[in-house]
Amino acid sequence: MYRAHTILSTRATLAVALLLVPAAFVYASESTDLPAGPPEYSMPAFCFAPGTPPDVVARASERAGRLYEKSSLTPPSTLKFEIANRWSYTATDGGGLSQGDPTTLTWSVVPDGTSIGSGVGEPAGPSNLRAFLNGIYGDEAAWLAVFQQVFDRWSELTGITYVYEPSDDGATLSGLGGALGLRGDIRIGGHSIDGSYGILAYNYYPNNGDMVIDTSDSFYNDTSSNSLKLRNTVAHEHGHGLGLAHSCPISQTKLMEPYLTTLFDGPQHDDILATNRSYGDRFEDNDTSGAAAPLGTFGSTTEANLSIDDNTDTDVYGFIVDAGAAVDATITPMGATYLSGPQNGDGSCSAGTNYNSLIVQDIEVRVLDMNGSTVLAAADLNGVGQPEVLDDIALSSGAGTYYVEITGDATDVAQLYRLSMTVSPSNQIFTDGLESGGTETWSSSVP
Ligand SMILES: [Ca+2]
Numbered sequence: 001m002y003r004a005h006t007i008l009s010t011r012a013t014l015a016v017a018l019l020l021v022p023a024a025f026v027y028a029s030e031s032t033d034l035p036a037g038p039p040e041y042s043m044p045a046f047c048f049a050p051g052t053p054p055d056v057v058a059r060a061s062e063r064a065g066r067l068y069e070k071s072s073l074t075p076p077s078t079l080k081f082e083i084a085n086r087w088s089y090t091a092t093d094g095g096g097l098s099q100g101d102p103t104t105l106t107w108s109v110v111p112d113g114t115s116i117g118s119g120v121g122e123p124a125g126p127s128n129l130r131a132f133l134n135g136i137y138g139d140e141a142a143w144l145a146v147f148q149q150v151f152d153r154w155s156e157l158t159g160i161t162y163v164y165e166p167s168d169d170g171a172t173l174s175g176l177g178g179a180l181g182l183r184g185d186i187r188i189g190g191h192s193i194d195g196s197y198g199i200l201a202y203n204y205y206p207n208n209g210d211m212v213i214d215t216s217d218s219f220y221n222d223t224s225s226n227s228l229k230l231r232n233t234v235a236h237e238h239g240h241g242l243g244l245a246h247s248c249p250i251s252q253t254k255l256m257e258p259y260l261t262t263l264f265d266g267p268q269h270d271d272i273l274a275t276n277r278s279y280g281d282r283f284e285d286n287d288t289s290g291a292a293a294p295l296g297t298f299g300s301t302t303e304a305n306l307s308i309d310d311n312t313d314t315d316v317y318g319f320i321v322d323a324g325a326a327v328d329a330t331i332t333p334m335g336a337t338y339l340s341g342p343q344n345g346d347g348s349c350s351a352g353t354n355y356n357s358l359i360v361q362d363i364e365v366r367v368l369d370m371n372g373s374t375v376l377a378a379a380d381l382n383g384v385g386q387p388e389v390l391d392d393i394a395l396s397s398g399a400g401t402y403y404v405e406i407t408g409d410a411t412d413v414a415q416l417y418r419l420s421m422t423v424s425p426s427n428q429i430f431t432d433g434l435e436s437g438g439t440e441t442w443s444s445s446v447p
């Protein structure tokens with residue numbers, strides 16, 4: 001999971017791939033040649049189809065361990081939970097990116113013929129992904145739309161913005177940085193890995209992020225449920241490309257479990273939590289009223305899967321009202337108790353320990369005046385896991401933009417929350433004085 005206080009094993013960190021079932025899976029080679037490029041770009045994660053035999057997983061994991069040792073990287077001491085790392089540099093944002101920073105990633109699909117090395121031991125060979133997918137979907141637009149849906153979903157849940165990069169220069173995959181107009185930060189290719197079942201795909205961690213899909217696998221021929229198999233595979237692989245390692249135990253509740261499942265669609269709670277920790281929520285940066293996330297004009301609105309992603313995050317939302325309005329705001333922590341743990345060094349899944357993602361941050365909420373600083377009302381009555389409510393707060397400075405500001409406590413861990421707000425014109429009724437003077441005034445005002 002994302003939070004167990006367990007350092008990832010070296011092996012689990014390095015290589016991860018999605019395995020499918022038994023079949024006659026044999027590694028084509030035991031080569032430990034490292035792919036070209038800086039060592040931190042050279043660590044693939046490979047992911048297995050459901051039912052892949054443990055010995056297959058173990059061999060894959062062993063190779064990952066050797067790759068890691070050979071890379072002469074020191075085991076990252078900053079590994080946290082099931083987060084291996086995150087992007088520190090992208091073609092659009094440049095460098096200096098760190099925990100909680102929203103990030104723009106470009107993605108491209110390599111031209112067929114692009115050289116792909118022996119990432120997880122398979123024979124090196126040119127990409128044929130485009131021809132492979134054209135064969136299944138008929139044309140490029142159809143399968144590009146499937147990839148787009150996956151990135152759209154990750155974008156809805158995190159502080160990541162995805163931009164499709166139509167150019168790809170066909171330079172050897174992988175380990176090259178993205179370059180605007182030349183190739184994506186994330187490059188997607190494919191060639192034969194191990195036939196049907198076994199490994200479905202593999203993916204490199206940031207700042208590489210490149211994806212290799214097994215184009216000899218009949219798994220992808222099944223396009224039912226709007227191509228759920230391809231979408232969950234790509235969403236999972238890209239989870240590695242965002243720096244997530246595998247999350248255990250296997251309960252078919254987390255996208256980042258080592259075996260693909262189609263029991264759900266896309267990122268789940270643990271996956272959302274981990275990526276919010278790394279990239280913030282979808283409204284970041286919104287730490288000040290000057291950078292408030294604009295919610296516009298509404299009667300009622302609810303936004304879920306927002307987060308306080310660390311001990312310094314502040315989330316400010318702006319909303320526009322007419323004169324005499326009042327606002328209700330409720331902030332509700334989102335989470336649950338579930339088992340969570342890392343993948344073991346031999347590729348098996350740990351049993352995990354209980355983690356309660358509901359009770360992380362003690363949340364506080366304030367309504368700010370149009371100047372963005374005067375506090376009109378504040379609530380911090382309840383502790384962790386409990387909502388905070390502000391009811392019928394008068395917005396008496398007239399029509400314009402007011403703010404809701406949310407903070408957590410000193411805990412340096414991510415908490416997801418839901419924001420629900422209702423704007424009502426109710427105070428306009430009271431501005432005639434009927435409400436202000438108590439029963440006596442009220443009585444005297446009525447004929
Ligand atoms: Ca395969």
Ligand SMILES: [Ca+2]
Pocket residue numbers: 280281284306307308309313314315
């Ligand atoms: Ca936030």
Ligand SMILES: [Ca+2]
Pocket residue numbers: 284285286287313314315316
């Ligand atoms: Ca924020």
Ligand SMILES: [Ca+2]
Pocket residue numbers: 362363364379380381382383384388
């Ligand atoms: Ca509180």
Ligand SMILES: [Zn+2]
Pocket residue numbers: 016017018045046047048236237240246257258
């Ligand atoms: Zn994986």
